[in-house]
Amino acid sequence: xxxxxxxxxxxxxxxxxxxxxxxxxxxxxxxxxxxxxxxxxxxxxxxxxxxxxxxxxxxxxxxxxxxxxxxxxxxxxxxxxxxxxxxxxxxxxxxxxxxxxxxxxxxxxxxxxxxxxxxxxxxxxxxxxxxxxxxxxxxxxxxxxxxxxxxxxxxxxxxxxxxxxxxxxxxxxxxxxxxxxxxxxxxxxxxxxxxxxxxxxxxxxxxxxxxxxxxxxxxxxxxxxxxxxxxxxxxxxxxxxxxxxxxxxxxxxxxxxxxxxxxxxxxxxxxxxxxxxxxx
Numbered sequence: 001x002x003x004x005x006x007x008x009x010x011x012x013x014x015x016x017x018x019x020x021x022x023x024x025x026x027x028x029x030x031x032x033x034x035x036x037x038x039x040x041x042x043x044x045x046x047x048x049x050x051x052x053x054x055x056x057x058x059x060x061x062x063x064x065x066x067x068x069x070x071x072x073x074x075x076x077x078x079x080x081x082x083x084x085x086x087x088x089x090x091x092x093x094x095x096x097x098x099x100x101x102x103x104x105x106x107x108x109x110x111x112x113x114x115x116x117x118x119x120x121x122x123x124x125x126x127x128x129x130x131x132x133x134x135x136x137x138x139x140x141x142x143x144x145x146x147x148x149x150x151x152x153x154x155x156x157x158x159x160x161x162x163x164x165x166x167x168x169x170x171x172x173x174x175x176x177x178x179x180x181x182x183x184x185x186x187x188x189x190x191x192x193x194x195x196x197x198x199x200x201x202x203x204x205x206x207x208x209x210x211x212x213x214x215x216x217x218x219x220x221x222x223x224x225x226x227x228x229x230x231x232x233x234x235x236x237x238x239x240x241x242x243x244x245x246x247x248x249x250x251x252x253x254x255x256x257x258x259x260x261x262x263x264x265x266x267x268x269x270x271x272x273x274x275x276x277x278x279x280x
Contacts (some may be wrong), residue, residue, distance in 0.1 A: 001184055001227065004191065004207075008233040009274045015244040016211045016224040022049050024210030027159075029079065031249035031265035033060040049128060051080025052112035060262040063249055064119065068158040070258055074119045077140050078160030081126025087240075091130045091174055098135045126160050129173070133163040137186035141193055148197045155256070161186050164209070191229060193218040201279065204230035204255060206248050228271060231279035241273045 005011075016028040022044065037049065037056045049056045063075045085094065086106045097105045107125055113116040140159060147153040160246045164183040167173035174182070187202045187207065194203055206228035207271045217223055226248065246268035253260055260266035 001187070001225070003188075004227050004229060006236065006266065008025055008229050008235060009192055010237060010238045011226045011228070011243060013242050014224055014226040015222040015242075015273075016209065017222075017245045018211055020213050021210050023118075024062070024213075025050060025079075026058065027245045028208060028249075029062050029064075029156060029270070030058045030060065031063070031246045032060055034058055034264050036238075046122050051116060052082070057113075058262070062113075062116075063252065064116070064156060066160070066253070066261055067121075067256060067259050070256060072155040074156045074257060075143075075154040076120040076158050077124040078121075079158045080113055080116050081120065081124070081160070082110045083125035083128040083131060084110060085128070085130070089130065090172060091132065094130055094135065095132050095175035096159035098132065098138070101190050113276065116187075123278060124160075125174060127162055129163065129165065129179075133161045133182045134189070136161060137189045137196075139268075140190060143163055144193055144197070148193075148199065156252075159190065167214050195229075204232070205229070206252070208245060209246055228274045230275070232275045232277075234274060234276050234280055235237045237274075239273045241271075243269060243271050248270050250272065 016024060018024045018033065019041070022040075023037055026037060026049075034056055040046075046245050064076070067074050072208065083106070086108060089097070089105045094105055097103070100190060107123075109117075109120070109122055109125070111120060111126075121139065121143060124136060144153070161183055163179045163186075163192055166176035166179045168176065190264050194200060194205065205227070207225070207229070212222070212224040224245075226243065246265045247270065250260055250265045250268040251271045253265065254270055
């Protein structure tokens, strides 16, 4: 993460729109949050929503709905999937099974939004802190290698790498340092593959969190991480312009020539200060 921020743009005035994961995924995927979800805080009686409660979906739709309506293609890797394993296994057991390619531990995908499920990689696991991010990256990279060789890479891709969340100091779990290292390595592998592929010249990778949720720093508790990685991204630049998650959504809309679908994304500043006219 640090190397990518140093190489491309370091955004020191970037913020999440929400408070935690339940509304964070709505902000990231919809650029909006429903009044119902805002009023659920403190209770979450139906669910701690992760693509499993229709009352939390905005009428303006998800970002992939707009991509598909434009006639473009979409592939999802992990978003809205509550991954389950059979038999139940620990992080170390799953890591060992993956490294040794024994295939003893079977994975089940559970995605509550039918349209997302239809466009999702069935082998890619979503939320489950027992699953190493390097396993997730391996699944994506196998498909990406096929796209790089034969063409047909989807126009818009979402990739879910949750292990920078960490499991704290829970007994039997990897340390936070190990999980963050796992997350860094997997992201690096993905960026490395894309940047050495036939698609790099026309690619843009945004890296954001659903929420930071790690306490206040000297600026604000909503201040968060964002990386913008592409041949058109400025190199070695610090960008202090105010941006947030809806800025990322609005910028993606502009890249694909899609009109902003609600007032919140339409008003969000486009991330023009991150980019230059000539590719490097």
